[in-house]
Amino acid sequence: MNETVASTLPVQDARIYPRGGLDVLSRAEVARLRDASSGGMHDLLRRCALAVLTSGSASDDPRAARDLYPHFDIQVTQQDRGVRIDLKNAPAMAFVDGKIIRGVAELLFAVVRDLAWTAIELGPEYAEDLESSAGITDAVFGLLRNARVLRPADPNLVVCWGGHSISREEYLYTKQVGYELGLRGLDICTGCGPGAMKGPMKGATIAHAKQRKADNRYIGITEPGIIAAESPNPIVNELVIMPDIEKRLEAFVRMAHGIIVFPGGVGTAEEILYLLGILLREENAQVPFPLIFTGPTIAAPYFEQIDRFIRLTLGEEATSRYRIIIGDPQDVARTMEAGIRQVREARIAQKDSFYFNWGLSIPLEFQRPFQPTHEAMASLDLHHGRQASALAADLRRAFSGIVAGNVKEDGMRRIDEHGPFEIHGAPDMMQALDGLLRAFVEQRRMKIAGEYRPCYRVVA
Template identity: 80%
Template sequence: MSEVVTRALPVVSTRIYPRGGLDVLSRNEVARLRDASAGGMHDLLRRCALAVMTSGSASDDPRAARDLYPDFDIQVLQRDRGLRIELVNAPAMAFVDGEIIRGVAELLFAVVRDLAYMAIELGPQYAADLETSAGITDAVFGQLRNARLIKPQEPNLVVCWGGHSISREEYLYTKEVGYELGLRGLDICTGCGPGAMKGPMKGATIGHAKQRQKQVRYIGVTEPGIIAAESPNPIVNHLVIMPDIEKRLEAFVRIGHGIIVFPGGVGTAEEILYLLGILLREQNAHLPFPLILTGPVVAAPYFEQIDHFIRMTLGQAAAARYQIIIGDPLAVAKAMKAGIGQVREHRKAAKDAYYFNWSIDIPLAFQQPFQPTHEAMAQLDLHHGRAPHAIAADLRRAFSGIVAGNVKEEGMRRIEQFGPFEINGDPDIMAALDALLQAFVAQRRMKIAGDYRPCYRVVT
């Protein structure tokens, strides 16, 4: 029985029972989720659950939902006949007539499922396994399989990257591209948030509907540090929370058959550098992996800046791994469809799985979690004379640190306590980096609303 409480922001206290995909947990898993001490995960569970229950929020401050609903709590209880989730002072926006919205409930169950998996399967006793590249890849596979995202089927999954803070014209363009992808039977995977993460999914729903496709996937891949700032958009029907940003990025590359990049900010730049750093390795030179950078005509200067930065820092070989298509959603969809066809033929010839890209070589430097402390950011090696993929790895870390300072609670606390991160390197790299970041600020790509205060300082 639900009890509705009237406050400044309406809340609901109720209990729900998971259906499908989360039927039972062990007593150990439930204890870890309930325990707020000794390494327990209750606080993390509460933050992630609140994020999915405020789906569609226009804020990118990870503390906003917590401040709006300070009395929210969630408890996972083991019962003889299965699980029971108790919600106390939950956001009323997640309910209709006292009943939780089905899509919200599914995302909530995904949160419990993934955090329980992390607590047990990726716990301290398995730390040694996560010190090797193969061990980390196995961990990524295990988490994706536990989320039921690993399914043998024809290659058709397009990963779409792009910013959460984009213009209306750019957002409408992402919908047009998604529509064309949906007409061609391609499913969508994004970072699960708003903006360029929502638009392709929304457009694809119409394309899929016109083709009368019912079994379609709108996959959202996130991680605990960012989900509160980029809560899942309402179209996501498969959510997975990876343990950290590096495993999140590896998940995109392993399950996706091609990637489309829309306009974005530092998070998008981080993703591009991550992928290019991998594709530039000699071991991956032969692998087909369609990568398209696209946006409306007004976004042409944005991609010119990105392209110039990549050519200057990583060289022409990096630029050869992607194509830029401006203002033509149809051309983007056709190019991606053709590229995925090449991926299929290569996987078939190599006897590699369609559903998980085992063949691509991801070195340990791209897999190990980077903790963006002030010391770690200052020690990044952004100098010429290194292999392009090594420079890409440290550039990726630089952008990852800025993302943390912008929208992750721990990173924001560090900035508030110690001031901006300092990034240094060769003068020409620093000048190009500073120009790119300043352009992001001027174009309001750093924050959804309000004035942006830089969390970084480029030392030239």
């Protein structure tokens, strides 16, 4: 083992050969992959690879791993039989007796695969294709298909959303829900990080083992700005890195046969508003989509506040698209299983695929990447009188900007340079938003460790 100059943490060099997709490439494809990974996106590849190699990290500061391993580097080299990945000064925690842990290696291959595919297939020459709603959905489909996560099997995939910074009791509850889902043969997809993203997977592993279920799926869907702050948890066995948060959210709802929301912070609120904004559209009124908000008894006030905020901003109709279940993991699993049966029947009737929800209408305003600059945040239209779907889209952007200011390197840099984002809107809406955000801070849902310094200011 080597020792870096700036750190006493052990590191190791390694040379690994990817399998499963990356090993079946033409010479031209390998050359394009090498160029993509050593050019302008090399720093992105390095940051995402380092996040995977430090899988299980308890930090949610995207700069922490970089500071601990300042001399880490990764290179993709062309070989006649495929590609070779060279690691320099890699974290020793990713190795056992000098060999890289198999699960870590698989996630590392996924990083190279997805970033290279994005650089090659979604490059500047395809910008025009990404100006239409259908073009963006096709891009999401292409990324998921290239990652081999789209499988023509009976609906059984439950997406679980929730915070990375949750209490011990809330975490144990997510495990219990995952256990009940696993006993019913359901697979789990999350944002791949810790907390409410890890708990359901951990619970499901025990249940799947009890049921002797083979080919268990624990899918993690992330994006480059998030993965460094939320390293994949060790249970993830299928990792997908989408190019941006909007495509990540679309991937969740296109793949999901149902969604469970656990307690969380601004990222969870963003996900809720994204999905409700879509489900409230007239085109999706008849699309079955089981959506459950759940947590232990101590989380009841949290969901009461979320429910009040939704009623105030999106109206009473929005509450018909979700059900709140408190303190009953079995009821959550039974309700979700029944909802997925309805999804299966509807897909058959509509001749829609089981593995990708083509029938769900997602408008362009929910698909275009939002850049959370100070100007963009201040210009969000958060007032009454707007169509619920349109208001949900702007509310989602407000929460997305706060996520960026909290844990994304670019957003944190903007806050350091220009101060907090300002969010303007109707007085009652801003009061409710401020109350919700203050509760997140008081309940320590914004950061895992350390004192939270707000990256926003609510202005009525």
